[in-house]
Every structure is written in structure tokens, then in C-alpha cells.
Amino acid sequence: MERRVRTRIAPSPTGDPHVGTAYIALFNLAFAYKNGGDFILRIEDTDQNRYIEGSEQMIFDSLKWLGLDYAEGPDLGGKYGPYRQSERFDIYGEYAEKLVEKGEAYYCFCTQERLEKLRDRQKAMGKAPGYDGHCRSLTQEEIKAKLEAGEPYVIRLKMPYEGETVIKDRLRGDIVFENNKIDDQVLLKADGFPTYHLANVVDDYLMGITHVIRAEEWIASTPKHIQLYKAFGWQEPEFIHMPLLRNSDRTKISKRKNPVSLNWYREEGYLKEGIVNFLGLMGYSFGENKEIFTLDEFKENFDIDKVSLGGPVFDLVKLGWVNNQHMKMKDLKELTELALPFFVKAGLIKEEISEKEFETISRVVELLREGSQTLKELVSQSEVYFKDEYSLPVVTDETDKKEIKGIERLYSVIQDETGKRAIKLFKEKIKECNEEISVDEAKALLQSTLDEIGEGPGKVYMPLRAVLTGLPKGADLYNLVSIIGRDRVLARMERMIEQYNI
Ligand code: GLU
Numbered sequence: 001m002e003r004r005v006r007t008r009i010a011p012s013p014t015g016d017p018h019v020g021t022a023y024i025a026l027f028n029l030a031f032a033y034k035n036g037g038d039f040i041l042r043i044e045d046t047d048q049n050r051y052i053e054g055s056e057q058m059i060f061d062s063l064k065w066l067g068l069d070y071a072e073g074p075d076l077g078g079k080y081g082p083y084r085q086s087e088r089f090d091i092y093g094e095y096a097e098k099l100v101e102k103g104e105a106y107y108c109f110c111t112q113e114r115l116e117k118l119r120d121r122q123k124a125m126g127k128a129p130g131y132d133g134h135c136r137s138l139t140q141e142e143i144k145a146k147l148e149a150g151e152p153y154v155i156r157l158k159m160p161y162e163g164e165t166v167i168k169d170r171l172r173g174d175i176v177f178e179n180n181k182i183d184d185q186v187l188l189k190a191d192g193f194p195t196y197h198l199a200n201v202v203d204d205y206l207m208g209i210t211h212v213i214r215a216e217e218w219i220a221s222t223p224k225h226i227q228l229y230k231a232f233g234w235q236e237p238e239f240i241h242m243p244l245l246r247n248s249d250r251t252k253i254s255k256r257k258n259p260v261s262l263n264w265y266r267e268e269g270y271l272k273e274g275i276v277n278f279l280g281l282m283g284y285s286f287g288e289n290k291e292i293f294t295l296d297e298f299k300e301n302f303d304i305d306k307v308s309l310g311g312p313v314f315d316l317v318k319l320g321w322v323n324n325q326h327m328k329m330k331d332l333k334e335l336t337e338l339a340l341p342f343f344v345k346a347g348l349i350k351e352e353i354s355e356k357e358f359e360t361i362s363r364v365v366e367l368l369r370e371g372s373q374t375l376k377e378l379v380s381q382s383e384v385y386f387k388d389e390y391s392l393p394v395v396t397d398e399t400d401k402k403e404i405k406g407i408e409r410l411y412s413v414i415q416d417e418t419g420k421r422a423i424k425l426f427k428e429k430i431k432e433c434n435e436e437i438s439v440d441e442a443k444a445l446l447q448s449t450l451d452e453i454g455e456g457p458g459k460v461y462m463p464l465r466a467v468l469t470g471l472p473k474g475a476d477l478y479n480l481v482s483i484i485g486r487d488r489v490l491a492r493m494e495r496m497i498e499q500y501n502i
Contacts, residue, residue: 005037006208009070010200012044013055016261017062019314020215020245020253023279025068026295027242028213030302040207041073043084046199056084062262066272067295080207085199092194095202095232096155096187104231105187107153108135109146130183131156155188157197157224157231165223170240171307177223185224197221201228209237213304216241217252240304243283246311253314269342269375271330274323281322282312292325320373327369327378335369336362342379348386360385363483367476385483388492390470391499406472409462414502418455419463423502425449426464427493435486442481467496 007028011021025039032039041063043056060075072078082088099105108131110118119129136158138146146153160179167175187198194202200221204212219241229236247257259265265275273294280298281291284307293301327335336358343349343361353361364385365378372378392414393399393407413419426449433441450460461477468489469475481489496502 003208003210005032005035005210006040007032007037007211007213008040008042008204008207008209010042010044010203010214011059012047012050013052013059014047014050015052015055016263017055017058019260019262019265019275019279021059022062022066022068022262022275023245023282024213024215024242025063025066025070026276026279026298027284027302027304027307028211029068029070030299031211031213031304033299034302034304037210038071039069040078040080041070041083042203042207043074044196044199045084045086046193046196048193058263062266065266066262066276068276083207085194085203088199088203089192089194091206092199092202093188093192096194096198099157099187099231100155102231103158105155105157106136106138107143107147108156108184108186109138109151109153110134128181133184136184152190154186154190156184157187157228159184159224159227165226167219167222167226167239169219170238170304171309172241175219175222179223179227182223182227187228197224197228201225201232204237205229205232205234211238211240213240213242216244242307243309243311245282245314248313248315250311250313258314258316267376269339269377269379270319270323271326271338271375273326273330274319277326278319278322281318282314283307283309292322292329324369324373327372327375332362332366336365339365339375339378342375343382343386346379346383348379348383360483363479367479367483384469384471384475384480388484388488389495392466392470393472410466410472411500413459413463414466414496414500418453418459419466420502422449422453422455422460422463423467423493423497425452427490427497430481430486430489430493433486437482437486437489439478439482443478445481446477467493467502470496 009021009025009028011018029039031037041059043059045051045056056074060073063070070076072080072083074081074083077083096105100107110131114134115131118132122129135156159182163179165177165179165182167177169175185197186195188194222239222241226236245253247253249257251257253260255261262275276295276298277293280286280293284302286293286298286301287306340349340353340361344351349357349361364382368378368381372381392410393403395404395407399407414423426445429445429449433445437445446461446464449464450457453460462472465471465473465475465477468477468480484492
């Protein structure tokens, strides 16, 4: 009978949730989905030194945020639980002992000191470091005596001295390792803690994992795992090693060169749809040049055999483009809701807003999403719609040379005769309007001001922009006037007229 397909991710809670975790989760999820199976989450927290409080919760939160839903996990439970290795300690000891009984593993009493000397000797002789099998040949009596004397020990796997171990990787073909080059791995440490290899294999087996889809950095561990499956007499899962994510210089993705924390992407205001889509492009091509897709489309389309191994580059420029596409596709109300905390954080709106304010904000979002890669960037361009009090920029020692001219122009255009006339005329026109001004009405008002003054747009719109925004360029005036409405337009103009004696 075919086994039900089960895949998993097994992250360690050692810090901020990593983009690589989400990437591997996505491919495991899609594979399970395509095969009518389950995708589960296990937390590998046996390394106490690297454990970071709170990071497990962040893994749950970020997977949920991205919609990478696992069917079983520490926070959800399931019939193969517990899903946290720290809650399964007894199991590992038991299984390590089983291997000792079967003659597949052995107690090793070598002291730290001996191992260090061994390493030094190997180094001096130009040999690869590795355990020399010293305790592998202890007699039953010797072992008994040492145990009775209370000597600390670890349990090691007996690697075959000869032959080869072959990973039959679905994407890479056969990867062959010579057994005599592989160390007798420690399975259980002197303090009774399991190593990654033991805990990982025992759990994958007990949790019914049929396909291990993980990053290529684990390839070196896989022959050890295969030998463990053999030692236990268990059927090994299928191993599939995904290409590593890379920095733009093609080195393994690292936080020195690229943000790797999912929290960072969330705080920058990338959409979950953008992140998931972008991760889906890493090593996978949808076909028909389709680069923009949803999680559901990806799951439907997914075919593990189409994963390509050329190291995918985690390119922020590309991510920005993908995210912008999703910002434009997103339902406007939803996008506005997602943007609200960013506006609050930037100090542009209060936490409690009226329906009317929401409408205004959503118009700003609609306008600015076209040219923004993230919500944070969108908000950073929106100040002009929210701040009614501003002054013209001033030239200081630090002002960029190129900007000085523009700033000087601002002062001159609001003082010259055409500028003054344009400002007065536009103000009179606005006074006659309703509070609500449509974009078309705003356009007509500005156009008629231009016509009546009879000068070029630069001479008319520049002074108007100066009083309405305080800036030499930026915001489209039609939309600005329409979005802020009559009263705020007038208030802005009156304040500036007074301040600059126009
Ligand atoms: N605990 C390992 C990690 O941190 C699991 C690797 C694997 O998938 O086997 O990624």
C-alpha cells in the first residue's frame, strides 16, 4: 500500500524566523498538497546553547502570516505529537539503546582530552579529523566495568568501514559517499541529549515523514541519516535537496549581505503575497513566463521535478517588483487596512480614525501604490496628504548643490507678480467650491487658473505647489486638491500667504 505523503519543516528556534525557513516550508507545503498529503511543523530545540526564547512563537507567527499552514505542530497538536523535540527526550535515549542492543551502535568512553589529542595528531599528519573507533572494539567486560565505575559515555553509530552510501536525490540524481570517510557519529551525548542526527531521523520515522525536502546545506548529513535508517531497519524517506538561497554575489544568503529575518520583511511592509510569490520563483519556474501568482496558483501548478538547481539569488530589486505587482492587485480596502499601522507609526494618523478619514487614506493608498514597492515606502511618500503645516525648505551648509537652485526658485516664484496673482486667483476659485472636490473639478479649476493668468504651467503651478505642499516638486496637484478638499486647501494657502507675506 502506498504510504500517505507527509512532509515537514524542522526549524530550530535560534533567532528571528529566517526567509530560508519560509522558502523550504513553501515547497514542502506545495509538494504535500499536490500529493494529497500532510505538511507538518516540528521544532528541533535540542541544542540548548543556541535556543532563543520567543523564537519558536515567531516561527508559528510568520508561517501563519504567510499562509504557509501546517496541519500538525507544537501549537496545533496532532496524532504524532509531541512536536517539540525537548518534549521527546526519553524517546531518543530509548532508540539509541536499541541500536546498541542490535550491535549497530556502541558506548564510547573517550575523554575530551583523548579526542583533542587525536585531532592534533590527525592534523599533524595531514589527515581529516575523525573518530578512530577506539571504543568500538571494547569487550562486554570492559564496558560493564566502565559503566559500573560511572564513567561518562556517548553512544556512537557504527559506520560500515567499507562500501558506499548513496543518496538517491530526486533532483540531483545519485550522490555517492565513501563510507570509510564518514565518522562514527555521536547519537546520544554524555548528558543524555540526542544529537541532531539521531533526533531528526527518529522523529522523521515516528512522524511518518515520507519525503524530506530540505536545503542543500544538509546533504553532508544525509548519508549519516541513511545509515541510521539502515541500522534501525527502517525504510528511508525520499530525500530532495533544494538549492540554497544566495546573496547577489552568489554566496549563501547571510544577514551581513541581505536581510534574512521574516520580521524585517514584515516591518518593511512587504505583503505576504509578495514574499510567497518571490520565494516561489526561487528555483522554480511556473512556465509560460508567468512570474506573478498567488499561493493557491503555485500549489496547483507545483511540480517538484521542475525545480532547477542553479542557485537562486534572493534579489531585493526583484522582490520589490513582485511586491509592487501584488500591491496593485490587492483589494484596495484590504491594502488600506494593512497600511494603517504604517501610517500610525510614521505619526501621520491616529490609531482611531473615522470612516471619512479611512476613505481619504484609501485614496492616498490607491494613488501611491502604483509607485511603491512596500507599504513603508508608500507611507514615506504620503506626508503631503496629511501634514497641513509646513514651511518652505531652507538652504543650509548641508544642502545639496543641485537642490539649492530649486529652493531659491521656490522663494522667487511666490513673490513674483505672476505667482502672487496665480495664488490669489486660485484661492478665490476654491472658495466658491464645495468641500468635496472631484479630481476632474480640481483639474478644471487649475486649468482655468492657468488660462486666465495666460502664462506657462511652470509659472502658475510652481507657486501653487509651493503654497499647497511646501515642496518644489512631487504630488500631483489635481489629486492633492481633490484628496484634501476645500477647507484644508484654503487653510494651507492662508497660512502660507501670511507666513511668506504673499
Ligand atoms: N533542525 C534543522 C534545521 O534547523 C533541520 C534540518 C532538516 O530539515 O533536516 O533546519
